[in-house]
Amino acid sequence: MSNIIIQGIDSLPGSYFAARYLQTCRDRIFYLAEANQGAREKATVDVVLYAARKIDETTEIALTRPEMESRLQRIEEDIDPATADVAAVWYFAGPTSTGDQNVERLLSACDRLGVKQFNFVEFDFIGISDESNRKRLAAGGLEPPARISAHEIMQRCKERHIVCRVFQTSLVVGRGHPTLEQRGIFSRLVFALHSLKSEIEERSPQYFDFRTLRFYAPANATVNLVPASRVADFLLTISGKETTGDTSFSIVSPGNTDLSDLCERLGVAYGLGLLSVEDFNGLNAIDRAFHERLGGLEECFASEVVQLPNTETCGVDDPLLEGAAFDEDQQIELFTLLRRDRDEALAARRARAAELPSRLSRKTVTANGSELNYYVGGSEGDAVVVLNALGQSLEYWYRLLDNLIESHRVIIWEPRGTTAPPPPFGLAEQAEDLDAVLQHEGIENAHLIGWCTGPKVAIDFYLRRPAAVRSMVFLNSTFKCDGSPEELNSPYEQNVESLLRMLVKKPAMATTVKKTFQVPAETNEIELLQGIDGDEASVSVLSLMNTHLRASVLAPFKTEQTTLNYAHQLIDFWSRDVRLRAGEVTVPVLLIAAEYDQVATPAGSKAACDLFPNARYLCVRGATHYCLYDRPEFLAGVLTGFFADPGSFSISQSAQATEWTHANGTAAVDASFSDMGESATAIASLSSL
Secondary structure, eight states: OOEEEEEOTTSHHHHHHHHHHHHHOSOOEEEEOOGGGTOOHHHHHHHHHHHHHHHOTTSOOOOOHHHHHHHEEEOSSOOOHHHHOEEEEEEEEOTTOOOHHHHHHHHHHHHHHTOOEEEEEETTOOSSOHHHHHHHHHHTTOOOSOSSOHHHHHHHHHHTTOEEEEEEESEEEOOOOGGGTTSSHHHHHHHHHHHHHHHHHHHOTTHHHHOOEEEEOOTTOEEOEEEHHHHHHHHHHHHTOGGGOSEEEEEOOSSOEEHHHHHHHHHHHHTSOEEEESOGGGOOHHHHHHHHHHTTGGGGSBSSOOOOOOGGGGTOOOTTTTTOOOOHHHHHHHHHHHHHHHHHHHHHHHHHHHTHHHHSEEEEEEETTEEEEEEEEOOSSSEEEEEOOTTOOSGGGHHHHHHHTTTSEEEEOOOSSSSSSOSSOOHHHHHHHHHHHHHHHTOSOEEEEEETTHHHHHHHHHHHOGGGEEEEEEESOOOOOTTOOGGGSOHHHHHHHHHHHHHHHOGGGHHHHHHHHHSOOOOOHHHHHHHSOHHHHHHHHHHSOOGGGTTGGGGGGSSHHHHHHHHHHHHHHHHOOGGGGGGGOOSOEEEEEETTOSSSOHHHHHHHHTTSTEEEEEEETTOOTTHHHHSHHHHHHHHHHHHHOGGGOOOOGGGTEEEEEEETTEEOOOOOOOOHHHHSOOOSSGGGO
16 A cells, blocks of 8 residues: 545544554555535544544554654645655545535646546445435435536546546444534434434433434335445455456445334434334424424435445455344444443533633723623634623523634623612613723624623614624524514513513512512423323423523522612613614624524514614524523534624525525525414413423
């Protein structure tokens, strides 16, 4: 063997192949990382080293990290032909890989370096006809693996007198590095399953002890799963045989797995009942949330029978796949390890988020005659300023900020006025605090994120200093004000308003009002799950608050004084109608709502979207008012994409959300909503949300 170039090393099969290559030879790998993955050299080494350790955990890996770092070299510019000595190019293209430009770049490298071998690996190719496969991928919300066909690649190689091999694999499974999540078809399935289960259990820990998760899929659907280690071994074996040039190969397991059996085995590994069903009408709300997260992925599962490779026609014995069935026990064992890996990765992320306060720099500025403490995290990228909800702590934000500070400089503080200073400290003062922080940090302009009551502060500040705002995100917004349509208010907002207006008129009632909100809800989870039908129970569970937040949400009602201060703040907030000047806000605005928000209705955000000249609306399915805490990775991806190019940002329906855009008089897909007025129960205390 000798040096090679790899495109797609940060894919599951690409990383396993690179690991095997480095284990079996002393040569170097030059790699082109996926541009949209933002891979760094350290991250790529992590991915390949992880694969090397997972290929066979019973065997001691001879590769050390320093050795791997010296033999893995990222291609930043053109390679010097005099020193590279490259013998072959490998291109791993999956469902989300880019197309022609990478092929052209690689073929040009072959010409310049004198490379005479090109290997094209099209992984997660479902194993049926090319046209049918691409249609299935498109139906599943995925772009075709490459805009150029395997046949065209072989033709271009032939024109250059380059030996070409094409490998097409069925669904590749393996224990990839956590950064590889959702890149392959099967990885997307298990990631969606794990994330949904984790999220639901933070709202209702016993839900899956009583209820089965249903997976909607075509009748008689089957899958063909091939382990990543076998793919890597097969590729190395074939590439080492000179007689295999200008040939196509299929890499699949000897037997298919019925989707019903796959669901049963995944259920065993993930500790829940998972059932494939053909009738979409049989899904409950949580099942539908799972379906939304898959984004049509079920269409990638074939009903046709996947054929074995015809090894005789290419003159290659295939001991690696022949008789190497990936049977039930092996699948359950691997799926259990995948679940354990994801459990560990999620626990590590959550622990890191919990430690975020220690990684934030505390700063102080004088504003409105008193000191304001604020916190800064991250040092690279655009400035992002968070405008928290009135009376709320920073606990809700740590998970999301842990993701954002990797690419942005983030600033946050607890809104003042509930604990101190005393009233009057309303909307105008909140905007003045924002102004003081930006000036103290020397920030000329920033992106603003406002949660709940925060959007009104953002708008008020923008109207004062429009040049200081690059874009705005309004998360679970409440635009409630005196005279606003009652149908846009949630039952919670209506109940809170009547109590707090009464409190301001009669301050002596502070103790009574405080106790009203602090009384815990009498909710028996087991009785809830056993006492009502499937769809009603699932809606109730999706509407529940994350159990970790039940103490935080009561912060405004900690004492009689904070309760009274909070009442004054909200009444001032309701007196400010920003709708009248929304047309003056010309920067891009992204309004994000949640389907099961019991505090601020999605309909309120959707109606507000019509008022801004350059606004986009996004409703996150299956989410609550606290989606920033429940779905931090998903929201971080949305926000990062928006901040990168706010003016042209859009998000597809396959991203577990529905988009409605109002910009320059154009409209895209309208969203549908649950009738919050009928489905939400009147709330007597915050802890029952």
